[in-house]
Each structure stands twice: as structure tokens, then as C-alpha cells.
Amino acid sequence: MSSERWQQVGALFDRALAEAPAGRTALVRASSEPVEVQDEVIALLAAHETGDGFLEPAALLDAGAMVGAYRIDRILGRGGMGVVYLAEDTRLHRQVALKALPPHLFRDDRMRSRLRREARAAAALSHPAIATVYALEEIGDQPFIASEYLEGRTLREELAAGPLAVDRAVTTAREIAQALAAAHDRGIVHRDLKPENIVRTQSGSVKILDFGLAQFDAAAQDLASVTRLTDPGVMAGTPPYMAPEQLLGQPTSARTDQFAFGVLLYELLTGRHPFGTGTLPTTIARVLTAPPEPDASIPAGLWNVLERATQKNPDDRFVSTADLVAALSTNHFGTPAPQHPSTSAPASAAGNWWEHHQLIAAIAYWSMAWPAWEVHQWTGRYGVLIFLATITAIVVSANLRLHLWFTVRTYPLELPAERARVARGIRAADWGFALLMTATGLVIAEAHAAWGALFVAFGLGAALAFLFIEPATARAAFR
Amino acid sequence: MADPASLMPQVYDELRRLAASYLRHERPGQTLQATALVHEAFLRLNAEKNHPWKNRTHFLAIAALSMRQILVQRARARHAEKRGGQDAQRITLDESALADVPATQPAGVDVLALNDALEKLAALDEQQAKIVELRYFGGLTVEEVAETLDISPATVKRHWTLAKAWLKRELAPHTPSPKPQVPGQP
Numbered sequence: 042m043s044s045e046r047w048q049q050v051g052a053l054f055d056r057a058l059a060e061a062p063a064g065r066t067a068l069v070r071a072s073s074e075p076v077e078v079q080d081e082v083i084a085l086l087a088a089h090e091t092g093d094g095f096l097e098p099a100a101l102l103d104a105g106a107m108v109g110a111y112r113i114d115r116i117l118g119r120g121g122m123g124v125v126y127l128a129e130d131t132r133l134h135r136q137v138a139l140k141a142l143p144p145h146l147f148r149d150d151r152m153r154s155r156l157r158r159e160a161r162a163a164a165a166l167s168h169p170a171i172a173t174v175y176a177l178e179e180i181g182d183q184p185f186i187a188s189e190y191l192e193g194r195t196l197r198e199e200l201a202a203g204p205l206a207v208d209r210a211v212t213t214a215r216e217i218a219q220a221l222a223a224a225h226d227r228g229i230v231h232r233d234l235k236p237e238n239i240v241r242t243q244s245g246s247v248k249i250l251d252f253g254l255a256q257f258d259a260a261a262q263d264l265a266s267v268t269r270l271t272d273p274g275v276m277a278g279t280p281p282y283m284a285p286e287q288l289l290g291q292p293t294s295a296r297t298d299q300f301a302f303g304v305l306l307y308e309l310l311t312g313r314h315p316f317g318t319g320t321l322p323t324t325i326a327r328v329l330t331a332p333p334e335p336d337a338s339i340p341a342g343l344w345n346v347l348e349r350a351t352q353k354n355p356d357d358r359f360v361s362t363a364d365l366v367a368a369l370s371t372n373h374f375g376t377p378a379p380q381h382p383s384t385s386a387p388a389s390a391a392g393n394w395w396e397h398h399q400l401i402a403a404i405a406y407w408s409m410a411w412p413a414w415e416v417h418q419w420t421g422r423y424g425v426l427i428f429l430a431t432i433t434a435i436v437v438s439a440n441l442r443l444h445l446w447f448t449v450r451t452y453p454l455e456l457p458a459e460r461a462r463v464a465r466g467i468r469a470a471d472w473g474f475a476l477l478m479t480a481t482g483l484v485i486a487e488a489h490a491a492w493g494a495l496f497v498a499f500g501l502g503a504a505l506a507f508l509f510i511e512p513a514t515a516r517a518a519f520r
Numbered sequence: 521m522a523d524p525a526s527l528m529p530q531v532y533d534e535l536r537r538l539a540a541s542y543l544r545h546e547r548p549g550q551t552l553q554a555t556a557l558v559h560e561a562f563l564r565l566n567a568e569k570n571h572p573w574k575n576r577t578h579f580l581a582i583a584a585l586s587m588r589q590i591l592v593q594r595a596r597a598r599h600a601e602k603r604g605g606q607d608a609q610r611i612t613l614d615e616s617a618l619a620d621v622p623a624t625q626p627a628g629v630d631v632l633a634l635n636d637a638l639e640k641l642a643a644l645d646e647q648q649a650k651i652v653e654l655r656y657f658g659g660l661t662v663e664e665v666a667e668t669l670d671i672s673p674a675t676v677k678r679h680w681t682l683a684k685a686w687l688k689r690e691l692a693p694h695t696p697s698p699k700p701q702v703p704g705q706p
Binding site: 042044047048050051054055058084085086088089091095096108109180183 | 563643644645652655656678679681682684685686687688689692
């Protein structure tokens, strides 16, 4: 073939490629080029359409390669935005996980500076349940991140043997949640939390991998990685742990990790993905619209936590990850979940008592506002100050109790988190109220015996109520 | 940009040394990742202060040419060694050895056959052959090839697609004539 002919072939080939595959042959045959050229183009199109990565470069470092002071051993894993090698630090003679950009991003300045930034963020984290970043190395003009290499099984491998016992699942989940909370406290979001990214070490504790690094991964991947998921043979069967906002390409936050955590918690307890194990598009649709499938083996308290964590709207999840940790810590997990969890929360008789206790205590506290004003003239120079302190205690304690009462009646799922949030305020105000009442009563008792008796009685009564009665009803209600 | 060939010795030597160290304990079916070697050579050489290339792209253009020569020479040498044997041992370049690609991926590309085919392609269109050399042996991205050859990325992509299709057909074991595509056939 002459090079002029080849030019004709190239031009017709380009025109055909602009067409949808089905119409290409017709387009070529309809062209005015000689049959010889047409035949050649059709043959080339056939070769093109069976394209399967032919001649595509995929540079990775081979075993034995030296990168600075690191000797590559093997590839531990690779994703769209990073390759992780097992390497030996030849200076310190220890194994490290060495993360680098994949070849096609090697010269992308934006990705490089992102990798550096995220490495710095991850290095700022020091937590027993987070894999430690040792160093950010600049070799050639490339950033490499050396971090702790953990031997052990990933939670994915552990889950292959079936769900975890409730106790073990809760302990594991709590360790993960605490690590997340510590990271979120520093403004670092994982964004790619999944069983593959959590390793159970030989000591039995868990460690989260790729902290901060994943932020750069996920941000760059977003929808691209989801379409990758649908590629047969590439990552098929890996259920998504992405929150709806991630799937939709909306801004992510610490609450994005809460969603992945909720999915993970469900999986630890049941061995199943909460949004089904059907085809990927089905699963994605469920992530976006359907609540997690209720499962009778999940205790109610845990169900509440994971249901709240997997709310579609980030604003409906836990206010902070610390609240999630608190909800996991304050709950008692024994009874199975009701089939209609949205009407759950303490619906028992004890629960009713607890609700009533909150309401009655709030009313009783407020009822002392006027008497406190009446007696302030008899408590000497500090009368007004004492009155103001009393009112403060009343307002804080009574209103927080009313808040809990309101929560349990309207948003029962949020009760555990809200209780954890306001518990300290109520306790402090209760003490203040009881002490101020009793003290006021004692001071005025000599001159105004009846008022004094009323105040002392109220103070002691309040103390008895919040020290003994309320904890007992709460224990019964939230068992 | 200086002539890549004048900058070759340093890059060539480094690449040859690396390739040799990988191939020292050669096994049957040994594969070499050309672009991995180039990448590693760059990491090593770029750490030295006074290197003659201006930037990574410049280096890669040199390295692609070096890599092609090293692999072809090596394949020829092996060929000569085994001449007479029915199963002449050939080095295959297996870019997919570590990639997550389905098993349908061809096991590798015969370097000598690819080299011959590239020479034939160069007779038809020199630029297309160069693009393949840069992409395949040097691991350059489309944008880097465009920069090196001073053409647009769209042109690079067009040429690369065409050249790949042509090479694929040229290197296929036996494809005498174009076959109509039958739906459902692998």
C-alpha cells in the first residue's frame, strides 16, 4: 500500500469512528473511496472493535525495583488513583506500604500536589486504630507515601466466614467509630471506608488503612469509579460503600464516612450488604432511595445507630461522629429490631414512665420560679444573685428535659444521641438546683419556717429524683 | 528541544543495566515491563543533579527510543542463540502482567514482530510509528506525545487508534482477510 492510499484509509477510518458502531460498515461502503480502501478500513474497524487493552501502556514498578531507599517487593493493591506496593525500607530494614500515583497520573501536577497534601493530613493523625504514615518521600519528582504495613486479615476476609457475633461486631465498630471521630476532629475524612480498608492485626484490634489518602482517591474518582464498578471483570461484585452525596457528586463531609460506617456495621452484623446484593445498578439505586433492609438479627439499639448513620440526607445523620460513638457506647444491645424501626425507641411501660418523668420534672422545676422570686429578699445582699442562679438551673434542666421529651415523641431514633448530648448539662443543672433550693431553705428557715421547709423539701426531693429515681427508670426504659 | 539521540548514551546505559538485572535470572516466558523500566530509570537518573534533559517528557522520548533498541537487540541475540530450535525463545513484552484486565488479554506482544511491523508502518506514516514508539516503549501519555511531536492531542489520539488497529491486525497470528463480524462470536 502506498502512503497516499494509507492517508485515504486513515481519513475514512476516522469518519467511520465518529459513527455509532452499528452504522460504520454502511458508512464505509457508501463512501466514494476505492473498494480496496473500503476493505482495509473495515478490517481495521474490526480490529479496533475487539480492542482489549492491546499495546496500552501500564507502567508499574517490578519486584526488586529500587525507589530511593525502598526496594519494591510486590503490589498490594491498586485503584484508579493509586498503586500500593509492599516495599522494604533498606535503611531501617522494615517493611512499609508504599503508595504512588498510577502511571497515567504520574505527571499530573494537580494530582501530585493533592497526594502530598493528603499525606500531610494523614501524617497528622496519631491513633491506635489508624495505620501510621511514616514519610512522604520525593523521589525523582514523584511523591511516594510510606506507611505502616499491617499483617493481618481485612474485615472483608473475616466476613467471608460469615457475620460477626454481636459483641465482637460492636467492639470492632466502636474502635472504628472512635478512630473516625478522632480523624474528623482534625477535619480529615476517609471517604473510602470499607471492609477491604480495615485490617484486623494479630493483636485482635483493628486498623483503618489509607486515611486521608482515600480522600484524594475518592474526590478524583467520584462517578468515574462507579462506572468502573460496572466494568465486567474489573471490580464487579464490590458493593458500593459510597454515600448518596458521593454517588451524586455532591460535596462530602465527615457524615459521608458515617454512611459508610453504617453500611459496614450492617455488614458486620449480618454478613450482608444493607442495600442488597443484586446487580450494581440496583444496589446503587437502593443506596440512593431505599432504607436498609430490616434484619431480625440486629439488636434495636444498633439498628437505631445504623439507620441514623445511613440516612440519605447527610443532615439527618449524627450531628458529629462523636455523637455516633456516644450512641454506640450508651446503648445496650440485646433485643432484636422491630420490623418498623421508625416507630421504635422506648415504647415499653418503663419508657412511658421515663417520658413522664422528664415532663413532670420540668414542670416541677418551673413551678419553683415564682417562690424563688418571693424569697430572694430574705437571703441577704446576694438575694438577686441567688435568684438568678436558681432560675438558670431551672431553665437549663427543665428545658433540656422538655427537649428530650419532645425528641422521644417526634424523633425517637435520635433519642440516644440527644441523651448523650444533653446528659451533662442536665446533671449539672440538677445539682445546682438541688443545692440552691436546700441552701436557700436553710438560710430562710429561721425567719420564714414554712417557706424554708418548702425549699429544703424541694431541694432534697429533686436530689432524690435525679440521683435514684431517674437512673432507675432510664435503665428500665433503655435496657 | 535537543536531538534525543545525542542524549541517549546515559539513558540507554541505565536502561540496559536495569533490563539486564531483571533478565539475569531469566525464566521461560520471561516478561519485561518496558514502561516500568523506563519509569524506574527516570526515578534514578532524575535524582542526579546535572542531567541533560529538560523535563520528563523530553527524557521519556529518549528513553522510548532506547528501550525499543535494547529490547530488539536482546530479542535478536536470544533468537540467534536458539537458532535451529523449533521454539525460538522470544522475549515478550507483557504490559498486562500486573494489570487488572480480563483473561481475554493477549499474553504479550512479540518484540521482534512489533519492531518489524513498526518499520512497515513507518513507511506508510512515520509519525504514527513514532507515536506508537513513544506510547508503548516510553509510556508517554497522549498529551506528552502531543507535546513531544508538536501536534494536537486530538491528532495523537486519532493516529494512535488507527495505528493500534493496524498493528493488531498485522500481529494477529493468522488473519488473511477481513472477516465480517458475526454477533455473538468472541
